[in-house]
Amino acid sequence: MHVKSVIVLSFILCLNISIHSCKEGKKEIKQTEVHFKKEGELSIFKSSSDTLKVSLDIEIADTDYDIQTGLMYRNAMLNNQGMLFVFKDAQERYFYMKNTRFPLDIIYISDKNTIVSFQKNAKPFDETSLPSNAPAKHVLEVNAGLVDIWGLAIGDSIGYTK
Numbered sequence: 001m002h003v004k005s006v007i008v009l010s011f012i013l014c015l016n017i018s019i020h021s022c023k024e025g026k027k028e029i030k031q032t033e034v035h036f037k038k039e040g041e042l043s044i045f046k047s048s049s050d051t052l053k054v055s056l057d058i059e060i061a062d063t064d065y066d067i068q069t070g071l072m073y074r075n076a077m078l079n080n081q082g083m084l085f086v087f088k089d090a091q092e093r094y095f096y097m098k099n100t101r102f103p104l105d106i107i108y109i110s111d112k113n114t115i116v117s118f119q120k121n122a123k124p125f126d127e128t129s130l131p132s133n134a135p136a137k138h139v140l141e142v143n144a145g146l147v148d149i150w151g152l153a154i155g156d157s158i159g160y161t162k
Contacts, residue, residue: 003154005007012117014077034069034072035061038057038059039060039162040058040060041160041161042056042082042160043056043062043160044056044150044152044156044157044158045156046153047155047157053150054150056081057081058160059084060083060162062085068082070095070141071083071099071109072099073099074101075101076101077142077143079142081142082141082162083141084139085140085141086137087139089137090110090130090136090137091136092132092135093131094129094130094131095119096126096128096129096130097123097124097125097128099125100124102124103121104121104141105119105120105141105142105146105147106122107140107142108138110136111135112147112157114155115152115154115158116134116154117132117134117136120148
């Protein structure tokens with residue numbers, strides 16, 4: 001009877017170990033980081049004098065997938081880079097920071113290529129809606145703080161090439 005108990009206990013112990021080792025053996029799925037791909041250049045001009053304020057390398061989001069994904073799953077972006085969202089029409093836009101890992105300044109731009117509003121220092125992973133508060137056909141995302149560093153103002157204009 002004693003041998004039978006040892007065999008049963010051994011079986012239960014082996015079963016328990018195999019169940020727990022399966023749970024611990026789960027593979028972690030890691031998101032691959034997306035890297036910047038230069039697709040054009042963008043210049044921002046001061047409204048009062050048409051003097052150049054800044055030039056950027058840009059990645060262009062003009063497909064549904066690119067517009068929905070934006071800068072998600074990236075760890076950083078250089079200060080001379082930005083993402084330009086290009087829409088078919090001008091209307092009020094709403095952006096958020098879901099799955100975006102670093103803070104951004106969001107610049108809303110009219111169909112006449114003038115800046116109509118900003119959302120400064122948008123917080124990483126925040127799903128709060130960040131409205132344009134005016135019709136916008138383009139949206140430019142840059143690193144947080146750059147709007148102030150560059151001294152951008154409503155009415156300043158952009159030009160870009162692919």
